[in-house]
Amino acid sequence: MSTPNEQDRPPGANGAPAEGGEVDLQAALQAAEVRALESRDLYMRALAEMENIRKRASRDVEQAHKYAVDKFANDLVGVKDSLELGLLAAGDAQTLRAGTEATLKLLAKAFEKNGLTEIDPLGEPFNPELHEAMAMQPSAEHVPDSVTQVVQKGYQLNGRLLRPARVIVAKAP
Missing domain, CATH: 2.30.22.10 (Head domain of nucleotide exchange factor GrpE)
Known part of the structure; x- marks a missing residue:
């Protein structure tokens, strides 16, 4: 019967690996190193991809904030044009009133669209x-x-x- 320490030792004389065992250990070590390098490479690629996604999302949010009112602003440009034309054509109070009412309708339409x-x-x-x-x-x-x-x-x-x-x-x- 063998003692517990003897059971833990690799086969061979005085705990030395059996013939051919050293080659197996070297091959296993090399395979583990290759797998570790592959895993590290995959990790670094995933890290870089996550950083690119974060930067892209940040840029998209910045653009969304910057141009959030783009459509509304385009609608208001027409209202401003109408007000300017009304001021130029303001001969009498009735003409001014009609121009103002038309401009108010444009503004209401812009509000509704947005x-x-x-x-x-x-x-x-x-x-x-x-x-x-x-x-x-x-x-x-x-x-x-x-x-x-x-x-x-x-x-x-x-x-x-x-x-x-x-x-x-x-x-x-």
Whole structure:
């Protein structure tokens, strides 16, 4: 029977490898070194690719921020042109009014195309998520907690509140 230490030793005299065992160990070592170099190469390539992806994503986000309002700006250029033409052609008050109304229609169309909607809650129930109460007035002809007057219209961009409508709200007399 052999002792535990003898069992742990490689075969051969006095713990020396058996004949041909040294060659096997050398081959295994070389194979492990090749695999380690391949793994390191793959790791370095993956690291470089991740850095390239990070840089590309950062550049894309920067471009998105820089040109986020590009479409909206193009629509507003037409509004500015209309205002300038209106000023040049402003002979009488009626012509100026017609030009201003046309420009306002252009602006409303630009708002609509870009998801900007107006909040004009006159007569509607007060909604604290969309309205900002400037004052409460006793009123017999309006339903309590309804909007009796719009001081300033509000706006939403694609469903997100940009500015609440500033309103005066009815309260029971």
